[in-house]
Amino acid sequence: MRSRRGSRLAGLALVVLASCLLPSSAVRTASGEGLAIQADPGPPKPEVRTEPLPAGPRSPQERTAVIVFLAWMWPSILVLIYVLRLKVRELDRLASFEEPPSNRPNDGGPAVR
Amino acid sequence: MSKIAAWFEERLGISAVVRFGAQKQVPLHKHTIWSYTGSAILVFFGIQVATGILLAFYYRPTLEAANASLERIMTEISFGWIVRSIHSWSATFMIITVFVHLVSVALTKAYRKPRELTWMTGALLLAVSLFFGFTGYLLPWDELSLAATKVGTDIPKAVPVVGEWATKFLRGGDDVTGDTLSRFFILHVTVLPLVLLLLLAVHVYLIQKLGMSLPLESEIRGEKAPGMSFWPNFVAREAAVWLVLLGLLITVAVLFAPSLGPPADLMAPAPEGVKPEWYFLFLFQTLKLFPAKVGFVSGETIAVLLIGLGALALFLLPLIDNRPETRKGKIVAAAFLAFLAYALGMSVWSLL
Numbered sequence: 001m002r003s004r005r006g007s008r009l010a011g012l013a014l015v016v017l018a019s020c021l022l023p024s025s026a027v028r029t030a031s032g033e034g035l036a037i038q039a040d041p042g043p044p045k046p047e048v049r050t051e052p053l054p055a056g057p058r059s060p061q062e063r064t065a066v067i068v069f070l071a072w073m074w075p076s077i078l079v080l081i082y083v084l085r086l087k088v089r090e091l092d093r094l095a096s097f098e099e100p101p102s103n104r105p106n107d108g109g110p111a112v113r
Numbered sequence: 114m115s116k117i118a119a120w121f122e123e124r125l126g127i128s129a130v131v132r133f134g135a136q137k138q139v140p141l142h143k144h145t146i147w148s149y150t151g152s153a154i155l156v157f158f159g160i161q162v163a164t165g166i167l168l169a170f171y172y173r174p175t176l177e178a179a180n181a182s183l184e185r186i187m188t189e190i191s192f193g194w195i196v197r198s199i200h201s202w203s204a205t206f207m208i209i210t211v212f213v214h215l216v217s218v219a220l221t222k223a224y225r226k227p228r229e230l231t232w233m234t235g236a237l238l239l240a241v242s243l244f245f246g247f248t249g250y251l252l253p254w255d256e257l258s259l260a261a262t263k264v265g266t267d268i269p270k271a272v273p274v275v276g277e278w279a280t281k282f283l284r285g286g287d288d289v290t291g292d293t294l295s296r297f298f299i300l301h302v303t304v305l306p307l308v309l310l311l312l313l314a315v316h317v318y319l320i321q322k323l324g325m326s327l328p329l330e331s332e333i334r335g336e337k338a339p340g341m342s343f344w345p346n347f348v349a350r351e352a353a354v355w356l357v358l359l360g361l362l363i364t365v366a367v368l369f370a371p372s373l374g375p376p377a378d379l380m381a382p383a384p385e386g387v388k389p390e391w392y393f394l395f396l397f398q399t400l401k402l403f404p405a406k407v408g409f410v411s412g413e414t415i416a417v418l419l420i421g422l423g424a425l426a427l428f429l430l431p432l433i434d435n436r437p438e439t440r441k442g443k444i445v446a447a448a449f450l451a452f453l454a455y456a457l458g459m460s461v462w463s464l465l
Contacts, residue, residue, distance in 0.1 A: 048376060052255075055187055055194040055370035062192070066367055077360045084353045091346045 134344025
């Protein structure tokens with residue numbers, strides 16, 4: 001008698017358990033949640049650029065910096081060349097005192113007599 | 114300060130190098146101006162190394178990231194577009210200077226005995242510089258660079274026996290893929306710089322050992338040209354040239370910064386108007402001139418073999434023109450000038 005009641009209770013428990021689990025799995029399957037890991041498309045792909053990307057300053061500040069640099073660079077180069085020219089003349093003058101006449105440079109230095 | 118200088122002098126012996134520079138004489142004659150091209154090449158190479166290192170901080174040599182990383186350099190990194198532009202223009206300036214240097218040496222016949230090896234190492238340096246340009250062209254991984262590299266790496270196929278292997282070796286497979294990109298990157302940033310430095314060391318050593326040449330007519334007449342000390346007299350003059358070239362390079366790089374093409378698509382057909390870099394244009398046009406078949410042989414094979422023979426003749430020029438003061442020397446000089454005119458004409462034709 002006890003064993004029949006026990007088996008009924010066990011059957012009931014199984015039915016309750018199944019009724020609890022089945023709808024939830026049915027809902028998950030229906031919504032595709034169970035397959036979500038495989039079907040996840042991930043973050044949206046960035047659009048592929050089809051036109052050439054022009055190169056240039058990224059901002060007005062960068063543009064100004066570049067123009068200012070160019071405007072500073074050329075006068076600086078001219079000043080440096082002027083200083084180098086003076087240096088070259090001085091070096092050639094010194095060299096003309098040190099070297100025999102056959103080796104004297106003929107550009108920039110004093111005339112060889 | 115003098116104590117610090119003395120400490121370094123005791124260990125490095127720099128004064129010996131300075132003394133060597135002061136004793137080294139640069140001959141003064143009507144062709145001396147061409148001597149400035151040698152150091153200008155070194156300046157451009159130094160700029161290439163410096164800007165190349167800066168670009169390598171951000172560049173990623175993979176199929177997916179190469180073009181995007183360059184786009185990032187140009188749009189997100191501060192002054193990245195200038196660094197890339199200077200790198201690109203410096204390559205052009207360097208190759209122009211290498212050509213000018215080579216032509217000046219050839220026309221003044223400075224390759225004559227005993228400077229044959231100096232010429233040969235110089236010719237190899239030209240080849241390495243061109244290969245630098247070729248490998249660097251693919252790195253942006255845009256439509257044009259992919260198509261041009263496909264055409265360029267297809268050319269060795271025409272060479273009998275080793276052609277197929279050479280193409281496969283360059284591409285890292287049967288076709289231009291991501292493997293080609295990584296292969297070209299490694300060649301561009303490690304192998305070629307090492308080869309170039311090695312050749313450069315030998316070239317500079319030979320120049321120091323043999324000295325600078327005199328004009329042929331002075332040598333025949335047994336004249337001794339006046340000279341000036343390399344250090345500091347000649348270097349001070351060279352510094353002025355470097356400054357002007359640097360200014361020109363930066364100005365051109367800012368005003369004419371190269372754009373970046375759309376990312377390459379391996380499945381897409383080649384875009385129209387595919388052309389290599391300007392220094393390969395005459396070879397490109399020469400290849401187009403040949404018919405598909407000449408008798409039983411492919412026209413491309415004949416063209417590639419002729420170009421190879423031309424390159425070999427250029428390399429062996431000092432051995433071919435071993436008596437430059439005679440009639441033979443004049444014929445060689447005329448042939449060289451004819452080749453220059455041909456290369457220039459073909460390049461212009463290719464651009465039209």
